[in-house]
Amino acid sequence: MDFFTEFLWIYGAALLSAMLFKRVGLPSIIAYLVAGAIIGPSALGLVADPSEYSLLAEFGVVLLLFALGLEFSLPKLFAMRATVFGVGGGQVLLCMAIFGAATYVWGTTPTVSFLIAASLALSSTAIVTKELADIGQVHTDHGRLSVGVLLFQDLAAVAFLIVVPVLGATSGGDVSLSSELWSALVKGVILVLVLLAVGRWLLPAMFSEVARAESDEIFLLSTMVVVLVAAWVTHALGLSMALGAFVIGMMLGESHFRHQINSDIRGFKDLLLGLFFVSVGMNVEVSLLVEYWPRLILFALVLVAIKFALIAMLIRASGHNKVASLRAGLNLAQAGEFGLALLTIGFSVGLIPADQASFIAIVAVMSMAVSPLLIRRADQLIARFDDSDTGHTEESVSAGQELVGHVVVGGYGRVGRVLVTFLKSLDIPYVVIERNVTRLKEARQDGANATYGDCTRLDMLKDVHMRQARLAVLTFSSLEQAEETIAHIRTVGCQVPVLVRTYDHFGLESLVSLGANHVVPEMREGAILIAEQMSVMLDVPRDDIDKLVS
Template structure:
């Protein structure tokens, strides 16, 4: 086991780093590690290790526990119609067409229904992990997906319970086994409910009072593992039990601390789970039956995705939410692997068909992260194709009627706030955003918000940029803002352009491209706090306003850089180096002593001198100023530039 674990960790480290560079989901990297290092490829990892499979299953247990922490009992009660209503309909409406196809293939009715029910279940691990990483757990399509997945976990337990009855290897009748399984689930829920109400809060209070991070972490681990063990003893799904435990602890004051402590274990163990899934795949099967596997994969995704989308739409959700829910649940699930293994051991299924179905389910799981990340654009295209509307024509129709209006690129929180002030002053505007859910929500109450990519010149022209009075770029992406400003300035040379950015990393580039004003959020919030502090200290408001205006006129030079701490992230948005502050004190042997700032030419190294202190007094950094031993220079710039400058100043 030790050698297998070491190989998996090393291979995962290299693969995930490569996938991060390629902007691909880490989950796909773990699957690739399992496929390439498994027994059917390189053979570096041996299959069938009991210890490894337990560790892999613990990853799903930890994932469902942390997911349960987000869904408290009141939230779950509010989702009961989704869990039992949409969940049951999804399993039925997906199983029936799949069972019909399998029965036509030649399988018996009982085996077809069992296999179809297994194929109807989706991947709890993949969907939950991706929705969580994308921050979409509490979106409408995210809650639809989580609700259906919870019902599917219960169905999975029932299927494993009923499988011996189908193969003829059980002495119990189905009408005895089924109520027995449901009774165990109810008993588990009641037991966990009692413990979460009266026992666990007192235990956590005592542990928290000890102020020991180690004790708190051990307590959290014991709860997760104990819950999984009790559930396993009852013959139920360990993941389902972990979710119930997390859900009942979701109302606890300590849930955020529990989640933070559990997360590192969850991510590593979940990686092992995805590696174990990849190890089941034989690459040689793709060479001999590649087209068949692709056809089965597409058929599975189409049937499941369409069934879910139709059900969600019939329940009254929007078309976009329906498509995104369908795309989230269109794959097969990890439970199907366990079901397939038991059916093969009971000689209910031919090995060739089992291998093809296994490969098709694996492929559907592999493309799910990409489907979820591309779901907004894909859902928007499907919706437009369904409705037959042309976004360009709709934008043109809206733009032609406007003159002296404002264009808002990006209709998030900032764009919406600007829009509210414009409406208050009766100033017309048109907004463009590339999030279809946000556009659909906004368009329900406003008739001037449209879907589209703000970087496209034809859409800017359709918004009647030639007659516009002002362009506000409120997108939360510096690279996109640069492209929008460049396109807009090319189309309209006299247009006023106001740009909102996260920080000042692209301030000079935006101004060079033609932006009239650039407002960095972080620096403006710092100015706002500083101005309030000065006014509260008794300084005249006119003097404070004059000081703030001077900082803005100097392009926020006073605020450039910050002192980084031990845990600071030295890379900003889009992995660009942050501007840091660093103080360098000159020793008597420093090469910078008795030299002027003009001679040192520190600007060529990429740093800016923010200030100089000599014997406790502030000096103006004039080019002719000669430095002395004991002087402290305050440097601002990226980490690499600061290190080079410090070496240049101190080298004897």
């Protein structure tokens, strides 16, 4: 079967599985894994050699790490240091100790035990963050605790992605493990410092120049070239491609281009990450599922129980209430996508046999499959544990969180600048979206909370939390841009009130029909104000003026 036909089978199976799993409320990651297992060599055999797609699939992990870096910030890490390093570090170490000891007793080598333990210690950032966002609990106590632990796990995953290829290179015994680790450490430190310097001093200036072109194509190409160069440099040094992507993403995450970059790469990331998980599924030995299904289910339940208990106890011991501790434990009681990536890399470098990698991957997938149910049914599951030490089972959302109950201002021209001044004086939270680099720079100089981006992009609207906003005010001079933005806001079912400023009254009916709550034609309103003032100066009675204006 030729490459194109196999590629069609891969994405066709992924599409059908994703649609089916969406209907039953399971995450798309599970759908991709199942699709891969069905079309892989051990089942239908529609794809003969999954390794042909490994390099392309690995770029899905590269873009995932880059996107993770965009969300990462040193101030955020410092503010959550107790949760990140205390609870997160303790969870990873304890889980690795338990799972490593269990797999070693099971009969694996120390190296394989380390790989399996590291894989199972990590939870699913993709599943947890998506489920919490869907049910509106990202900013609750348990939501913030879960994100803090995930942040450490993601940092640990970056380290594991460096270590696993080194372990594979030394598994034959011809190369010293200590020397390889020291070499990787030195190269990694030097590389990180260089990339940090490039990201802080070179990339912001480069993206400012790119943004001046006001071309989506050029901006996207620039982003992809930056990611590919960072991945190529780390790969050339014998390190994980994902490391370079993560560091560059972290530096760009502190720039005002972060939201637009994340929006631009999301489609590529999702497509390639889907290919990665399909390729993981294609390497699963389906015969193991048929032969050992009772043992696999038991192991998956034990995995969920151990992670739930450990995380809940660690968070409780750190001083948080019982409900938050139990809910965070349920949120994180699963294996994750980085664990599957580690297993795949470990298999590709000859570190773990195919049957063991498949067995652990199936256990991980089973734990991930039940995770959305655990997160969404957490209230019912933990009700019996509530001893009223918190006074309530519902956790309140912190009022201090950013981008909740805020105003989204589209554009920072004359009108946008005035609106921001009013919002500041009223102490109302807001965020400005501006695509013009010059005006964005002016907004920054004025101290405005502004980000670079295109309001007509659905992903951009999600990044500024449009669903949680009190009001959206669009100040564009372009009628088409306003129409497209309103259409996207309403397409996703967002009911936020929309106030639109237009240059004249043409297109008013179109804007209202698309979902605008109020439209202010600038020329018409200005003419009415002038006419009103003229009437006053001509001594026209006030009642007559009001009738004319109305």
